[in-house]
Structures are given as structure tokens and as C-alpha cells.
Amino acid sequence: MTMKMLTPAFAVQRDTDRCIRCRVCVNQCANEVHYMDEDGWMWVDEDRCVGCQRCGVLCPTHALSITEFPMQFRSNRYWTPSHIREIYAQAQTGGVLLTGMGNPRLYRSFFDHLLLNASQVTNPSIDPLREPMELTTYLGNKDMDKPDQEKPQLRLKVPVMFAAMSYGAVSLNVQKSLAMAAREMGTMWNTGEGGLHADLREYSPNTIVQVASGRFGVNPDYLQAAAAVEIKIGQGAKPGIGGHLPGEKVTPDVAQTRMIPTWSDAISPAPHHDIYSIEDLAQLVETLKVATGYTKPIAVKVAAVHNIAAIASGIVRAGADIVVIDGFRGATGAAPLRIRDNTGIPIEVALAQVHQRLLDEGIRQRASLVVSGGIRSSADVIKAIILGADAVYIGTAALIALGCHMCQCCFTGRCNWGIATTDPHLSKRLNPHLGAEMAANLLRAWEHEIKEMMGGMGINSVDSLRGNRLMLRGIGLERHELELLGVLAAGE
């Protein structure tokens, strides 16, 4: 038997002065970290702890704290503890390292190097409490041959939508929460590639359905029960490969919604096997338009990769009404660690390049641009709009609003917060009514913040913010980075 090299990732500390042995922690940890023995003593099995903090949050006396296990390697900037531990794990199992959520590594975050303008003297700021401030956004093809021949549009009251997260990757309660919040706030949620559960049909007017490479759940009803259809070519977390739902999460209900066998791994093919070149995409877009009677916008989602500007141009010319670009910080329920952390490019530069390219080619009006992949706050939203986006999708932020603690173990199916699981016992932990309230609150808060920032810039409509690059300045960026983003440096 080989020696186990891996020490626990987390240390679970219990303050025995505060512990009242109520066993809430025992009860609530799906990984069975806590237990009480027959003598009434509380014990901890740290190896199992994933750092989800459920026990710490629920402990009524705050007796628990979770920290990184204090086993430190000799300082090595190149061979980091992560690299070392990952090799131990692979030596143990011979397997591909799986992970969840988005790229956590330290790469340049352009959002954190962009600063906003405000009006001073030469232009008055506008007071959002006293003046109308318009965030209404329409997504769709704005090119019109004749004035009354408008193509189908999606109306958003706020330019933030809930990103694609499939039923199977997340629980049905998550989808219910997001669907209810989307309806409440006048925006959209996205089914992801897991099909649309019957319980969610009533949210049709706020639903975007996805047609991904596995075509899970795609049938005529599915297409009709949506406000828009999104062809998913790729996602930022794993450009070049398809979705991955481990068999443990494929319950009978998930299986039925996806139209696949129970408990089988649902691994979407890497490409769509009917899209091997751009003209094939044009055909699929047209097919979907015919299937929906030309009444719904058709979106195409791709991951941000190296020649994204050319790809986006091709997608627009292939007839897409909405182009969705997912940057390398995009999250997932399961992906190989190496692909998640090393593939794709940041959404900020992708967006800036795509927007400019579409302008240069004179086709920017033909499709709306939606971006995602690491939108963390209303400041990120506004910067994305200024760089040229019509709207953003939020995935990670939405899940955090529902209670996610970013432990990155979604692929195990044992999410203690009832989010990235299909286990009915765990799924219960997210009450969709509470979830809807929290998700709607997040959007409400961001909406107010965006209005405040816009007002400060002297702008009262998001139409005038879109692509208004002079409202941004870069700080701490190199000259070529500023050029790629199309912004000046602070002070210029």
C-alpha cells in the first residue's frame, strides 16, 4: 500500500469552551467531518473537510473555525503548495484532476486596473434619486432594412442576467430561485445544457434555453418554452471541451430532464458534431430560427480564446442575434483543473477587441454582445458595458448570493449548501423562496449602484454608456494593454 502523502487541506478548530454539543455540525456536514462518540465527546475527521464553512456558519455559538491546515512547505515561489499537492493526488490515483468553480489563479485582472470618470464643473452629474436613470436594455439584431421590420428583441430591465448553470450541475432549487428572481427583476435566467424541468415552464418569458453539444433535453417544446435560444459552443472554464456531469449527480429526475440514462456520466462532446466550421454554425442558427418561427433571438456562446475577434465577427455574419463571450474566469460544476486554469483569455480584453472589430467592420448593430466570466460587482458590470457589452451574465456571483462558499468541490455532488448537488436531502438546504429573494436583492443592489455611478458620470441612459471608452482610464497597465482595451491611462 502506497503511503498517503496528502495532509488535510483544512484544519477544523473547535473551541470547547463554546461548544454546546448541539450536533448541528454533525447533522449539517455532508462530508461527515464532525461526529459525537458514545461518551458524548465531539470529534473531527479533518481529512474530509473541503472548507465549505457550513458548520462554522450554522454553529450557534461560533465555536468552529476553519483555516488552512498549518502544514507549511519550505517557501518556494515556483513549486507552490498547490503544485506539490496536486502531484501527490495524481500519484495516488492516476487520474485527471477535477475541480469546480472558476480559475482562482493570480493573473492580471483588468477590471481592477480600470477607473471610472465622474463629472466635475464642465458637465453636471445627475442625481439618480431625483432624475430618471435608464438601465433598460434590448438584446437582439438592431439592423433594420425597413423601419417596421424589427428583428426579435429581448427586453431586460437591468443589463445583468443569470448565467447558464445546468440542472444536474446545480439543484432544481437553484434554478427555481434564479427563475423567480429573473421574473421579479425583469431579466433572464439560462437553463444551461441540462434541459428545462417541467416545474420551470411557467418562467418561459424569462428563460433562455441552451442547445449545447450534447443536445440534452432539446425537443420542440423546449425551444418554444423560451424567450431566446442559445447555442453553446464553449464556456470560459473549459474552452475546447464539453460539459461534464459526473454520474453521481444524475438522479432519475435529472435523467428525465436531460433525456439520458440514470446515474450515467453526462459528458457532452467537445465540438457540436454538426458544427465543424463557421458555415455549419450559420446553418444551425438558421434552423433554430425556422424552428422558432423567427420570433426569438438566437444567441451563440463561445469561450474567449486567442482569435476571438475574428470568431465573433464570423458568428455575427452567421446570423446570430446575440454573441455571448465567456472569459477565462468563468465557473463550472466540473472541469479538469489544468484546462480551467490554463485555457482561454480574460473577458476584458476579449470584449474590447470584439467590440472594436465589429465596429471596424460596420456590423456592430447586427448582434448584441453579452459577456461573462468573473463579473464580481456592479463596478465590473459598468466597466464591461463601457468596454462595449450590452449586458452581462453572472454565474459565480449568483451562486454566492445563494450561499456558495467557493470550496470548489461542486463535482463531488456533496454541496453542503444545497447548490451544486442533486441529492434531495442536500438540495433541501436551499429554500427557493429565500434563494429568489437573495438573488433578486443582489440585482436590486447592483442596479442602484450602477445608477449612482452613471449619474456621477453625467449619463442617464445605459445606451450612452455602451462603448463609451472615454469614461475609463487605466491604472498600472502597460501601454500595449491600454491599446488592447482602447482606453487612455489615468492622467491622460
Added chain:
Amino acid sequence: MLRREGEIRIPSGCAIAGIINRQGERFGGSDIIASIANMHQRSNGLGGGFAAYGIYPEYQDYYALHIYYDDETARQLTENYLNQNFRIVVNEMLPLRPLRRIVDAPLIWRYFVRPREEKLMLTHMGEDDFIFQAVMWINDCLRGAFVASSGKNMGAFKGVGYPEDLGEFFRLEEYHAYLWTAHGRFPTNTPGWWGGAHPFTLLNWSVVHNGEISSYSTNRRFLEMYGYKCSLQTDTEVIAYTFDFLMRKQQLSLEETLDVIAAPFWTSIQKDAQARLRRRYAALLLNGPFSIIVATGNGLVAVNDRIKLRPLVAGTRGNYLYVASEESAIRVVAPVLEKIWTPGGGEPVVGLLNDMEGLTAVPDQQSRSA
């Protein structure tokens, strides 16, 4: 080192004024000069200008190009280009009166031209489009030269100085027009540049503007898709091109154009057609405080931003319509008025020549003489 305007964008606050005789009766420039001089405080001496319509009746079929040159070399280069592409019937310096208060004036020339037939045939363009391309090219590519105006039977007279001084400098009392607009500038940087003064023109369009367009970058990038080069890097330029694009190229009516630039709020839009217009041309919504006077051969329209962040007053007396940033600027030339009012945000003041249907892009066929 201070960069020249045109290399960077300089916002400015200002004064505007306009007078039209709706019967087409022409009058000298002293009224408009008095009107703009009354608002002296609103400028800082770094810019002023006038647009005048009906001043070249004997050349009304020719495009009157007013071109400013930094030096002789620029003039040679430009005139070569013009000779190749246009039939030039007049080629002369603009008559000027030297004033101590106006310094560093560029060379200012005036040409009456028409595109050469063979060039037109080669390019398959209409005459207007041909001029449009030429103006964009000269402003963007010929260093040291820019076109101040390029319309028929109209001209722009602008530069660095107080507007009333520039009026003297350009000898405006000698010109007779049925429509005058004027502008005084308060740019927030020095030095001012002759090209940065208002009005901004393209073909028969002229715009004078008070305010700052916070949507400038959005508006500009949209217009660039359609061949407009915003080389003068000012907000006002974008307004002129927006009118040209929407009314001449997209054939929208004045009402539709105003529904784009000063779009009603989503919550107040009643008609589907208005909503569609707003969606289609969302990138041309003008945000930020503005009062503008847009003029063309058959009239003017004066309008504010939709939440009225800049002043604008209008008045009428007989055939005359007056608009200005301040009431006193109107009263100083017309103390007795039949009507005087302050339009609301987004509400246009329209003054057209009496037998004209609406403010269109087509230059008027002939002006009426007094």
C-alpha cells in the same frame, strides 16, 4: 506639452444665438453680432464663430468651401487635391479686416466648386456624397488644412477670439443672409484652435452647441462605422454628423431625428415606432447637457437635452424667429417681441422658410432676396 485640439478632446461651455427671417429676406450680420456680444461673459475669448445662409446667391449652385491653412504648403497640397477633383470657378482669400485682438490667424481661403463630371462618374456617388468624402479626407489626412464649411450658398466664419471681434475680423456686416447662427466659446484649455471653434458644418448642416456630450465616445464609434471621421475631436462635430447621417442618409424626418437624439424615456414612450427608433439608434442618443442650434438651407431647429440642463430661449417678431442662450441676447436686437418662451427639455424650436415642408437635408434651390 499642450496638445493641439483635434489631438485631444477639450470640453467647453458657451453661448449660442440664431436669427432667421422666415420669408427669406436677407439682412446684414450686425444683429447677430450684437446678440452674441451681449453674452460676452459666457465666452473666454478662446473661440467664436458664425454660420450664414443665403450669402452667395450668385454662386448658389456651387459648393462654397471655406478652408483654413496653417501654412502655404498645406494650401498647395490641398489645392492640388481640389484641382484634381473639382471644377473651381473662384479661388480667393476670404476678405478680412486685421484686428489687434485677433492673432495667429491661419490662411483662410474660399472656393466655389463643383465635382468634376468624370470623377463623379468614376465613383458612382451623388455630388453631396462626393463633397462629404472630400471633406472627411482633407480634415483627416491633409495636415495643416481643414474645411470650415462646405455647403451651397452658405458659409462658416470662425476662429479664436471673442465672437464679436471675429464678426469684425470677417467683415460680417458686408454679408447678407436670411439665417444667421453664432457661438461664443469657453474652452477649458489653452490654446484654442481655429478649427475647434463652432459652428461645425458638413455640407449645408451647421451646428452651434453649448454643453458637453458625455455620450461622445459612444456616438463617435457608431458614426465611424458609416465613414464619418471625427477628426476634429469635439462633441459638436458628432452632432453635425448625426444629423447628416439620420436625415440625409437614413432619410428620417426631423421629428424622428429628435426622437433619437433626445429620446423620450422608456416609461413615456407610447408608440411602437418610437420604441423601434430608439432601439435601432440607441448609440446616437445624446447624453449630457446641451443646447444646440442646427441649421440648414431651409431653416433651423433649436433643442435642449431631454432633462434641460442648458438654457435656451426663443422669441418671434413678424417674420423673425430668434433663439439664444439668454433672453437679453434676443431683447438687445428685438426689444419688442410678439412671443417669447423657454422650450422644455427635448422640445424643439423650429423655424423654417415659409414654403418649406420641414427641415430636410436637401439644400434649398434658391434663396429669396430682399
Added chain:
Amino acid sequence: MKVVSSAEYCLGCGLCRIHCAAGHDGYNGSILKAYKRGTPRPRADLIVDQDQSWLNTCQHCPDAPCVNGCITGALQRDERGVVYIEEEICVSCYTCIMVCPYGHILPGEQAVLKCDLCRDRSGQPACVAACPNGALRLVNEGEIA
């Protein structure tokens, strides 16, 4: 008025009972004081049946058999309809425990224990406020849970 418990959202964590105990008997909400230095007495039981659980708490019936059956008059109904126990008068005869069809009353040392909707405190009942998953709601008479 009563607290209703939803088996659909109840996680069986027991936080309701912990906060209930801390909110009574003079502990003033201090869980540490109740559990470390005192005798915590939650007023309802958590019932766990396979996958489901719920808080079995008094429903403050309009025609309460416990009030009718109380031999000393310790069980009373106040002006808001809350059925509570006047502890000094209770003699722990357990008649109320026997007559309650739902087992909402629990045995205790000085007196029996039952939900009193936290009538001595302001704000939501402690259990409702403490539930992390919205499984408990305070509803009015006649309101469908």
C-alpha cells in the same frame, strides 16, 4: 397565531430548539449561558421520520383541550390568542400532556413546557428567526400555511 413548520424545507438541524431554549427561562437569548451554565428547556420537539423532519410545536388551538383540561387554570389564553402556562400555578399533573392530541406539551420539573410564541419578547418568535432555511413561519389564525 401559531408557528407552522414545513417538512419541505426543514433540515432537522435543531437550531430552532436551541434558540427557543436560550430565549426563555431568563437566559435572554444567550445560548452559551443556557447550555454551558444552565438547564436549557426547548418548548417543542423536532420529529425526524426517515428523510423528513419538522418542528412539532403548539398550534394554539382556538378551543384548546389543554386549556379546558387544566385543573389549576395554569394554562391560559391571552388577548392575542396565545396559549401559555402560568408556571407558579402549574402542579405538573400532566393532564394537558395527555389530552393534547399532538404531543405539543412536554414534561418539565417545576412546570410543563410548551410554545408561548415568545410572548415576553419583541419581534419574531426565536425559532422562526433562527431557522436557516425558512421552514418556520408565524401565521395568523385562518391563514393557510
